[in-house]
Amino acid sequence: MNYFISKTLGIEDPNIIFDNKLRETEYKGQRFKCYYAKVTYMPNCCESCDVCNTNYTIVKMGLKFLG
Incomplete structure (x- = not known):
């Protein structure tokens, strides 16, 4: 089902389930339809301090820090 919804909506990101x-x-x-999905992206390192993500210690919170 995931394949057909992605193709119908034109979404090519493999991290969206x-x-x-x-x-x-x-x-x-x-009238409109709401599809529910999850983003499965796991960051390799912290975008702010570059600490590596070992044992799932870094959690992406959806925030973008501007410096």
Whole structure:
């Protein structure tokens, strides 16, 4: 199922895994579908201090630090 959803939406990132969950809803008079997915990316090192990710010690929090 993940392959077909990715191809239909034109998503080529291999780190995005779609759940088998779909919700149809309405917003401002328009109907649309919500697909649920997870990002499986595991960083190799910290972007801020360059410490290597050994034994899953670094967790990506979705924040981008600007220096």
